[in-house]
Amino acid sequence: MTKKAFIKVMLKEEVLDPQGKAVLSVLKSSGYNNVKDVRVGKYIEIDMEDGKSGSLENEAEEISEKVLSNPLIEEFSIEIK
Amino acid sequence: MTKKAFIKVMLKEEVLDPQGKAVLSVLKSSGYNNVKDVRVGKYIEIDMEDGKSGSLENEAEEISEKVLSNPLIEEFSIEIK
Amino acid sequence: MNKTKRSTEKLFGLSVEEYEKISELLGHEPDGFELGIFSAMWSEHCSYKSSKVYLKTLPTEGGKVLIGPGENAGVVDFGDGDVLVFKMESHNHPSFIEPFQGSATGVGGIMRDIFTMGARPVANLNSLRFGSFSHPRTPYYLSEVVKGIGFYGNCMGVPTVGGEVVFDECYNDNILVNAFTIGIAKKDGIFLSSKCEVGNIVVYVGSATGMDGIHGATMASEEFDLKKNKKRSTVQVGDPFTEKLLLEACLEAMEKKLIVSIQDMGAAGLTSSSFEMADKSGKGMLIDLDAIPLRTAGMTPVEMMLSESQERMLIACEKEKLDELKAVFDKWGLNCVKAGEVIKEKVIKFYYNSKIYKTLDVDVIVNGPEYKRPVKKPEYLKEITPVKIDNYKIPENLNDIAVKIITHPNIASKRKVFTQYDYTIGTATVVPPGFSAAVLRVNGNKGFLLNAGGNSKYTYLNPFTGGALAVTECARNITACGGYPAAITDCLNFASPEDPEIMWQFASAVEGVKSAAVKLNTPVISGNVSFYNETAKKDGDKTYVSKIYPTPVIGMLGFIEDVNKALTPCFKDEGDEIYLLGSFKGELGGSLYMELAYGDFRQKPADLNLDYEVRLQNCLRSLIEKGFLKSAADVSEGGIFTALAENAITNPEKILGFAVDYDIKAHGLRIDEFLFSEFEQAFIVTMDKELSGRRESGIAVILKEYGIKLEKIGAVKKNIMKINGIIDLKSGKIKEGYYSVI
Amino acid sequence: MNNKNIKAGITVFPGSNCDADVYRVLNAVFGVNASFIWHKDKIKDLKKYDFIVIPGGFSYGDYLRSGALAARSPIMELVKDYAVKGGITLGICNGFQILLEAGLLGGVMLANDSLKFECKDVYLKTLNTDTPFTCAVKKNSVLKMPIAHHDGNYFATGSIIGGLNKKNGIIFKYCDEKGQITAGSNPNGSLHNIAGISNETGNVMGLMPHPERSSEKILGSEDGGWIFKSMIKYVKEK
Numbered sequence A, B: 001m002t003k004k005a006f007i008k009v010m011l012k013e014e015v016l017d018p019q020g021k022a023v024l025s026v027l028k029s030s031g032y033n034n035v036k037d038v039r040v041g042k043y044i045e046i047d048m049e050d051g052k053s054g055s056l057e058n059e060a061e062e063i064s065e066k067v068l069s070n071p072l073i074e075e076f077s078i079e080i081k
Numbered sequence C: 001m002n003k004t005k006r007s008t009e010k011l012f013g014l015s016v017e018e019y020e021k022i023s024e025l026l027g028h029e030p031d032g033f034e035l036g037i038f039s040a041m042w043s044e045h046c047s048y049k050s051s052k053v054y055l056k057t058l059p060t061e062g063g064k065v066l067i068g069p070g071e072n073a074g075v076v077d078f079g080d081g082d083v084l085v086f087k088m089e090s091h092n093h094p095s096f097i098e099p100f101q102g103s104a105t106g107v108g109g110i111m112r113d114i115f116t117m118g119a120r121p122v123a124n125l126n127s128l129r130f131g132s133f134s135h136p137r138t139p140y141y142l143s144e145v146v147k148g149i150g151f152y153g154n155c156m157g158v159p160t161v162g163g164e165v166v167f168d169e170c171y172n173d174n175i176l177v178n179a180f181t182i183g184i185a186k187k188d189g190i191f192l193s194s195k196c197e198v199g200n201i202v203v204y205v206g207s208a209t210g211m212d213g214i215h216g217a218t219m220a221s222e223e224f225d226l227k228k229n230k231k232r233s234t235v236q237v238g239d240p241f242t243e244k245l246l247l248e249a250c251l252e253a254m255e256k257k258l259i260v261s262i263q264d265m266g267a268a269g270l271t272s273s274s275f276e277m278a279d280k281s282g283k284g285m286l287i288d289l290d291a292i293p294l295r296t297a298g299m300t301p302v303e304m305m306l307s308e309s310q311e312r313m314l315i316a317c318e319k320e321k322l323d324e325l326k327a328v329f330d331k332w333g334l335n336c337v338k339a340g341e342v343i344k345e346k347v348i349k350f351y352y353n354s355k356i357y358k359t360l361d362v363d364v365i366v367n368g369p370e371y372k373r374p375v376k377k378p379e380y381l382k383e384i385t386p387v388k389i390d391n392y393k394i395p396e397n398l399n400d401i402a403v404k405i406i407t408h409p410n411i412a413s414k415r416k417v418f419t420q421y422d423y424t425i426g427t428a429t430v431v432p433p434g435f436s437a438a439v440l441r442v443n444g445n446k447g448f449l450l451n452a453g454g455n456s457k458y459t460y461l462n463p464f465t466g467g468a469l470a471v472t473e474c475a476r477n478i479t480a481c482g483g484y485p486a487a488i489t490d491c492l493n494f495a496s497p498e499d500p501e502i503m504w505q506f507a508s509a510v511e512g513v514k515s516a517a518v519k520l521n522t523p524v525i526s527g528n529v530s531f532y533n534e535t536a537k538k539d540g541d542k543t544y545v546s547k548i549y550p551t552p553v554i555g556m557l558g559f560i561e562d563v564n565k566a567l568t569p570c571f572k573d574e575g576d577e578i579y580l581l582g583s584f585k586g587e588l589g590g591s592l593y594m595e596l597a598y599g600d601f602r603q604k605p606a607d608l609n610l611d612y613e614v615r616l617q618n619c620l621r622s623l624i625e626k627g628f629l630k631s632a633a634d635v636s637e638g639g640i641f642t643a644l645a646e647n648a649i650t651n652p653e654k655i656l657g658f659a660v661d662y663d664i665k666a667h668g669l670r671i672d673e674f675l676f677s678e679f680e681q682a683f684i685v686t687m688d689k690e691l692s693g694r695r696e697s698g699i700a701v702i703l704k705e706y707g708i709k710l711e712k713i714g715a716v717k718k719n720i721m722k723i724n725g726i727i728d729l730k731s732g733k734i735k736e737g738y739y740s741v742i
Numbered sequence D: 001m002n003n004k005n006i007k008a009g010i011t012v013f014p015g016s017n018c019d020a021d022v023y024r025v026l027n028a029v030f031g032v033n034a035s036f037i038w039h040k041d042k043i044k045d046l047k048k049y050d051f052i053v054i055p056g057g058f059s060y061g062d063y064l065r066s067g068a069l070a071a072r073s074p075i076m077e078l079v080k081d082y083a084v085k086g087g088i089t090l091g092i093c094n095g096f097q098i099l100l101e102a103g104l105l106g107g108v109m110l111a112n113d114s115l116k117f118e119c120k121d122v123y124l125k126t127l128n129t130d131t132p133f134t135c136a137v138k139k140n141s142v143l144k145m146p147i148a149h150h151d152g153n154y155f156a157t158g159s160i161i162g163g164l165n166k167k168n169g170i171i172f173k174y175c176d177e178k179g180q181i182t183a184g185s186n187p188n189g190s191l192h193n194i195a196g197i198s199n200e201t202g203n204v205m206g207l208m209p210h211p212e213r214s215s216e217k218i219l220g221s222e223d224g225g226w227i228f229k230s231m232i233k234y235v236k237e238k
Ligand SMILES: Nc1ncnc2c1ncn2[C@@H]1O[C@H](COP(=O)(O)OP(=O)(O)O)[C@@H](O)[C@H]1O
Pocket: C045, C046, C055, C058, C068, C069, C070, C071, C072, C073, C074, C087, C089, C113, C266, C267, C490, C491, C492, C524, C525, C526, C527, C528, C529
């Protein structure tokens, strides 16, 4: 059966997010003054075939940790549907 | 009151996703053979001050459409918490 | 079908007459598939139906030209067994719709044209036109287009070494993105699309086919599901990473002699590549649509045929070599599938669902209409007369105007643009962007020069002069570096050819290009025509059509034997003497000065003397080759003031200035005519003070030989800019302004 | 220069694009016997090479994060093994990013603070001339080299920086023409103006600017050549 893993990768809070900053300044200069902060991350959808039960979660975890994110600066969260 | 808008921006289904394709090929060659497809999008968190009630949703919608996404190739979804 | 009811949309952009012609040729009304193919192949873009008669008049042979127009790109002999392959192409409309992807895929497309020929791309240029600098959308277009170009070229590892960025109101609704690529190949390693042999396997390589770029055609087709459309996108998305792999795979397969013939899939993708390959080879093909790798399941045959998905190629290979070919593409992780066969009969037979789906005659499809459309001299040209300068009072403060000119977005440095392009990759860039022509070395000290540009305002004011000027201006830039202009490619951007006045502009501009190309002996080896650069607009109740100025853009290649002898236009040392080489007319028609000082540039620009131009450039080159000069620069937009100021502030090591005194009375000029008249047939050159003493001997001989005048006008100084006691500015300030506008 | 007895390996990933430049410069300018190592080459180890260069480019299109996907490719296991055993390994630009992502060097590369690709000449102050990559460079000298990258904004935690400082692992910093390390001379926002660092044992270096594009006078600078000359000198004297 095919399942979907949804993985969100965001920069850690203490890491400066230049892209977020740039978006923020664009928004402010466009008059969206109530916008206080912007953070930009990645959203990854993976279609996976479910082999043995339970293994899918582990695998998504492993992929997220080893490939999709850089633990030095990023953190991730996974949802499987 | 400050609220958070979470915006997911993904390429439309039929648009080529070069990033997803490259990640897929690396995952496969790393032995994750049950991975069938990968799509990479953006995830944006916005801190907003809530002015008049209701306006926040509209504003997030407007920002997503005009600034955060390119309606020609991308679609977005919003969650407000 | 009821003819009167047939909407233009239904006709896929074909005219009623064309539709009827097609019905006649087929013997029946075309179905959706046929109509799709015809609409693509008979489109202006693919068939050149309005421009062909004029393009035929261009000089395409001579000099070092090996292959002229007709292939994916032209080929020039570079000696020592090497050839250079280049072309320029427009991607205007896609870039207006989606500037990042549009410009990126424009760059990707032109590079494919080059490596299809067997050449490794070694440099890119681009010519960009945006709306007025103060237009609210301009910053968006500028930043996205530049990002897109950099994204694709940088990832491919091809340096982007030059180009131009121009802002003008006339591009508010139609930006222009023209991309140029040059590649290098072995003389015996050139691949063509015309070499298919009966029995060859037709192979599809590269990315899968998706819904990208399927525009009006399928919109109007019965087969198109409008509800599905919401989710769909027809924008072509570029994947430079895949193209880099495609480049390496193709060159490897070529090196291993696994390819007989090859054609990239550009506009009208599979349709034009298959029909053109078949046509040029005088053969036919079987095409198995079931074999085409699809990104989107369930695409219909016509969608497959019209898709403009990027990073794909069609190859003909010998049967026995198919496996080896597959192995190469497999190494690079790319699709490589057998999609058909070359046959003798000049038809294309399409298979779909394992059955013959359609058979189309190659000649019928390929030999589209050819028009000599009506021409009419534009009304507005009646008002364009030479400047009557006495009607214009000299402004109080010419210093202010000088500053306005040097900080005008069309003059000011484009550094913030070209630093977003990798221009040093390839270890070949000897003179980087930011001067005039780019100089690249190939092996040892041998090199070539590149330049691209054109002036649409002048073309609008005098289409013939504008066309000629685009060529001479590129040549001036190349000659001023010490190079020999060798060949050109042209990208002709115009509004609708169905408007006789536009067609007149086109005809005259091509005539101008032709005249200059003939005189300068720079044959046209490739090019592109982009029509319909116009948009219907509504302003309140009024509707009007916003049209671009006629914009012929030239890309020029020049040669230089020793890149160490290449000259840059910037001043070198304090104390050097400044001279004016050539003639000076001082006509202000069309100049930026007229626009900024009087709000009126609609006057006739000075005529060009092409015979004089050739002598002047040859004279300059001789002086450079003999080592007499330390810098040389042409007098282009912004006039002599701008040329002097740029020469003073673009030296990478120091800030220089100048003190110039010119006897304007003796030359019968007004001071503003001297300062700001543009595109003079003259160069500003500098010489070492000591050296100029030897004028009597070497220099005088050369001047006499070509009949060219050389006048001393001043000296290089430190940090001051003075002209005739009227212009008095500080170099530091000017430099700051020059580099901070864009 | 004849250094034919020195063997250099240049890794090639899908999307590498400075490989040919490094190859040409090592062979044609410095006379080294340099050859390519394709990422899928079936080899056991890299022992036969005197040094390895991971060249710049856009490996795997730099998709996801620059260098991330290449760092996970099998050849990097061999590079890690080589480096851990003391093999001289230089990563240039994208090669630097790959070394970071592979964990051979500490820290990460963020997008330039301009959020733009930046191509221009920069000046580098050499802080440590006691490494295989700088042993021929004169102390405190200022080198001119071009950068060409989108993600050169070096970032690391305090403990990583502390470690680098302790081991003299910060080899190059961006500076002005006169050697002053100023904010104005930082082209990408990198932490402490860092342009090049090494690992604890000093045998692995990552460098953002391109020495291969500045090893010949005709290209405007020969300063990058000092990096290769150092590596050659080091190998010869070893
Ligand atoms: N303005 C022009 N001047 C010279 N040659 C041209 C011009 N426009 C098109 N051509 C030539 O016509 C041929 C077809 O052009 P085009 O359809 O743009 O090629 P492609 O399909 O390879 O992109 C090419 O050989 C091109 O160089």
